[in-house]
Amino acid sequence: MKRRSLIASIAVLAIFALTSFSGLPNAASALDVSSRMKVNVPFAFSLGATEFPAGPYIVERSGNDIVRLQNTSNWKSAVSLVSGELKRATPRPQLVFHRYGDKYFLARMDGINDTAYRFPSSKKEREVARQLKDRLAKDTISPEVITVGAVPAS
Numbered sequence: 001m002k003r004r005s006l007i008a009s010i011a012v013l014a015i016f017a018l019t020s021f022s023g024l025p026n027a028a029s030a031l032d033v034s035s036r037m038k039v040n041v042p043f044a045f046s047l048g049a050t051e052f053p054a055g056p057y058i059v060e061r062s063g064n065d066i067v068r069l070q071n072t073s074n075w076k077s078a079v080s081l082v083s084g085e086l087k088r089a090t091p092r093p094q095l096v097f098h099r100y101g102d103k104y105f106l107a108r109m110d111g112i113n114d115t116a117y118r119f120p121s122s123k124k125e126r127e128v129a130r131q132l133k134d135r136l137a138k139d140t141i142s143p144e145v146i147t148v149g150a151v152p153a154s
Contacts, residue, residue, distance in 0.1 A: 035113065037112065037150040038150060039094075039095055046106070047122075048078060048122050049123075050076075053073075053076075055073045065084065067109060081120065084115045085115065092110075093111035093112065095150060096108035099145075099146050100125075100129055101128075104146065105121070107143075
């Protein structure tokens with residue numbers, strides 16, 4: 001499993017590098033203000049296997065299915081594959097988190113070009129949800145949804 005995770009991580013980084021640094025016209029080279037947002041997250045959270053502290057972040061779409069998240073205080077960053085769906089209901093930029101007890105997981109990014117981008121749930125998030133479900137002895141458990149507003153970044 002660790003090898004599969006490593007290969008997936010390398011693939012994501014390779015795709016990001018190709019779309020970000022090639023001289024060919026593509027979505028990454030045509031990034032505009034509407035493809036980036038600034039947000040101040042008031043709690044620590046996880047994205048995939050990476051844990052991030054509370055603080056200021058820039059989030060940008062770096063291709064059709066790639067999003068980069070970077071803390072502007074300590075420059076810690078992550079790149080994630082996402083799935084996008086057209087969603088006109090939320091025109092303002094925001095990040096959506098799933099909360100299980102005191103654990104937060106980045107789940108979605110809204111308001112970039114009228115699209116909601118969903119981040120895949122991590123192994124850690126599924127494990128926390130399962131443990132909470134077992135502890136509460138319920139058949140299903142849903143996370144609390146927390147929304148943090150953002151502003152377009154230049």
